Ligand code: C2E
Ligand code: MG
């Protein structure tokens with residue numbers, strides 16, 4: 001950790017290193033330690049709501065890291081850091097097993113069977129043993145496989161053989177877990193190519209949601225994506241829904257599920273279910 005490492009250690013970094021590069025190196029070091037010790041890492045959860053049946057579908061697991069000196073570090077900063085080394089596989093394993101454990105505990109506490117959605121980095125798929133890792137976790141916890149959703153992004157296909165990725169995705173599906181394509185619309189892959197892969201869910205990136213009520217053109221695009229995904233048998237989730245207006249539009253466009261601050265921000269497992277239920281009651285009485 002940076003504190004124990006002390007100033008002397010940082011002095012050993014080459015003098016021409018920028019402050020950004022030094023921060024990256026220090027964080028990567030500290031994250032490695034945090035994964036070993038586990039007490040600085042947490043998984044928070046954000047609900048996914050079925051907007052036509054007004055029902056909680058499940059929760060996305062989102063990692064949080066509370067650094068002892070620097071406070072909360074965003075996953076948008078530390079996940080890419082972990083991805084640039086083999087660290088992502090350790091971090092990823094930790095998140096998977098923790099999230100699946102929580103989902104099983106919710107069931108054991110008498111809740112309905114909520115899905116848990118876990119983000120998995122491309123490197124974890126490429127690494128070649130993710131299907132065994134997930135099979136082990138499911139067996140150890142006893143969570144029914146269909147309650148685990150694996151969220152992947154288009155970065156899966158960057159610089160990588162389509163064949164081996166497709167094979168791994170097939171093995172995951174064979175375990176009974178579901179697959180979601182996250183941040184849809186922000187990547188570079190061709191549509192024709194993505195729709196041939198076995199995704200069960202399409203998560204539309206929040207830039208589309210944010211733009212749609214300002215721009216009629218964007219509304220057409222959003223409508224088209226939803227119709228296309230549904231036509232192919234996928235469940236459509238809109239990310240980043242913040243306002244009742246956005247919700248109303250997504251209902252009109254026949255989107256299936258939403259996730260966003262309108263209902264709940266990500267929160268720890270022992271509060272998120274109650275928070276979500278209260279938010280749903282609030283939406284109901286506002287409607
Ligand atoms: P993501 O998977 O697309 O997750 C959704 C992100 O959008 C989350 O940010 C969430 O807090 C945020 N969000 C949700 N609703 C709203 C909203 O209404 N408005 C706005 N402005 N934002 C909203 P978060 O938790 O900071 O995570 C950022 C990204 O970091 C995630 O994007 C995901 O790509 C990555 N990430 C987080 N946890 C993990 C993890 O355990 N493993 C991996 N590989 N990546 C992770
Ligand atoms: Mg996600």
Ligand code: MG
Pocket residue numbers: 182183203205239
């Ligand atoms: Mg996303």
Ligand code: MG
Pocket residue numbers: 183
């Ligand atoms: Mg994202």
